[in-house]
């Protein structure tokens with residue numbers, strides 16, 4: 001018998017939401033930075049067969065910690081599900097490979113690296129960076145969680161171990177390979193769910209006089225340039241310099257230099273060392289950036305709260321452009337199928353009703369469809385065949401490189417569009 005309905009007096013309890021805690025300082029997360037609704041994982045490009053299947057969507061809700069100001073997403077998905085078959089091959093971007101070469105040259109000279117040094121990279125991808133050290137005769141070790149990407153590196157002659165990084169991995173690597181003179185990680189810190197375990201692992205793997213360098217997108221630029229599409233599930237944390245400095249200090253690491261870069265729409269490169277190592281003095285760049293962030297309000301919650309309205313206005317602006325273009329009978333296609341494109345397309349609700357298809361140089365993505373929005377992904381040659389009126393460049397951080405690659409489309413009057421910080425047609 002069903003007695004439940006007769007009790008009457010007890011209304012259904014709402015599902016209790018799990019109270020998330022800051023992944024650095026453990027304070028309760030109660031303040032929204034921006035809520036982008038529900039979105040699929042950005043690298044789960046789907047096959048034609050999968051078009052008829054269900055697709056998982058997860059909240060894309062970023063919080064700001066009132067205590068340490070770390071902007072972050074909850075860990076909705078286990079990293080093993082995200083990174084074990086990661087489709088991002090760094091070598092498919094020319095400007096990125098060139099950036100890596102310049103960095104390797106600079107490091108080799110600044111820290112006098114040679115055949116007796118050991119350079120280790122966390123999340124070494126397909127070896128696009130370490131290859132430049134190898135060419136200089138400097139021993140390297142890549143540490144990469146995605147087996148398919150690591151395999152490409154190994155085939156290029158770059159020793160790579162397939163592992164997620166943390167304290168346990170650091171101890172194993174130190175035992176098997178020794179510690180690092182240079183321990184670097186570019187575009188990995190943001191992707192780390194267990195932030196404290198990761199940074200503690202770096203402390204363990206660094207030689208007493210070794211140097212850590214890391215690059216990651218700067219929250220300051222994300223907010224200033226309205227880059228909300230760089231928020232996606234794989235990207236757990238968004239750092240100001242003030243916050244990242246606190247994280248490293250909590251693990252006995254001192255940041256002694258910081259540099260602002262234009263990569264990924266505005267990144268910082270931090271240089272760290274053991275707090276005990278006084279040989280490398282803290283440079284003025286550290287206090288300069290710290291003071292600038294304080295002046296710009298990065299220690300006040302109100303600064304973070306102002307972001308949401310900017311994001312909504314960007315959506316209105318982009319849809320306004322697309323609606324006008326379609327009503328005028330124009331064709332619009334995309335260029336690229338990057339993670340940020342997925343956030344943008346899903347948040348704005350852009351499907352084939354606005355964008356006929358997109359193209360990508362990575363053969364891994366060609367023939368598939370964008371997650372959630374199901375826009376077909378073709379090889380770049382498709383543009384020449386179909387002669388669209390507009391090309392919406394989704395990886396806007398590579399807009400100059402891409403505009404050059406499709407310069408031929410000017411022949412038929414095609415114009416290029418970038419969505420961020422506001423819609424710009426050129």
Ligand SMILES: [Zn+2]
Pocket residue numbers: 022023024025026027065066067068069070
């Ligand atoms: Zn916190």
